[in-house]
Amino acid sequence: MPSMTSANGELDIVSHSAAQTHRIGLRMGSMFTGGEIVLLDGDLGAGKTVLARGIAEGVGVTDPVTSPTFTIIHEYEGRLPLAHIDLYRLSGDGDISPTGIDDYLRGDGVTVVEWPGRAPDYFPEDHLLIAMRHLSESKRGLRFVPRGQKWRDFVGRLAREAFGG
Ligand SMILES: Nc1ncnc2c1ncn2[C@@H]1O[C@H](COP(=O)(O)OP(=O)(O)O)[C@@H](O)[C@H]1O
Numbered sequence: 001m002p003s004m005t006s007a008n009g010e011l012d013i014v015s016h017s018a019a020q021t022h023r024i025g026l027r028m029g030s031m032f033t034g035g036e037i038v039l040l041d042g043d044l045g046a047g048k049t050v051l052a053r054g055i056a057e058g059v060g061v062t063d064p065v066t067s068p069t070f071t072i073i074h075e076y077e078g079r080l081p082l083a084h085i086d087l088y089r090l091s092g093d094g095d096i097s098p099t100g101i102d103d104y105l106r107g108d109g110v111t112v113v114e115w116p117g118r119a120p121d122y123f124p125e126d127h128l129l130i131a132m133r134h135l136s137e138s139k140r141g142l143r144f145v146p147r148g149q150k151w152r153d154f155v156g157r158l159a160r161e162a163f164g165g
């Protein structure tokens with residue numbers, strides 16, 4: 001799998017299939033220890049939910065992970081608690097406090113958020129942003145943007161261990 005890291009700690013990966021994207025998530029989730037916030041940015045069909053399912057499997061979740069579009073939050077229990085959040089239906093005014101997402105973001109579990117752009121500036125500074133985009137029918141570009149030293153270290157490890165970068 002082609003990958004490239006840049007000076008600012010960003011990592012670019014090209015995934016050639018949904019299965020590959022799932023495996024990237026699986027690898028990430030298996031490295032998580034709790035308190036991780038992962039924001040998945042990208043258009044419909046970019047593969048955010050596919051990646052989220054991989055992360056869930058890596059965290060040890062065995063229940064099927066379904067898209068939480070209509071409920072905003074789905075909670076799972078694995079090796080760690082996992083909250084899968086989809087903000088697609090929010091209006092974009094940033095007011096998401098009624099949903100109780102704050103509790104998750106301060107907790108010891110793993111929080112994966114689709115459509116984080118619906119609530120800009122809402123999330124703690126310390127997070128991993130993954131910008132996903134269509135390259136072709138089966139190819140997706142994944143850009144890992146680490147925010148904070150912990151995430152720069154994480155992305156560096158991911159690049160070395162998973163992609164030999
Ligand atoms: N390389 C790839 N990575 C992820 N998904 C892919 C890839 N190639 C094709 N797909 C397909 O694209 C779709 C992605 O859907 P989904 O993960 O629900 O997108 P999103 O949550 O971003 O709207 C799935 O049907 C998946 O099978």
Ligand SMILES: [Mg+2]
Nearest residue numbers: 048049067114
């Ligand atoms: Mg989705």
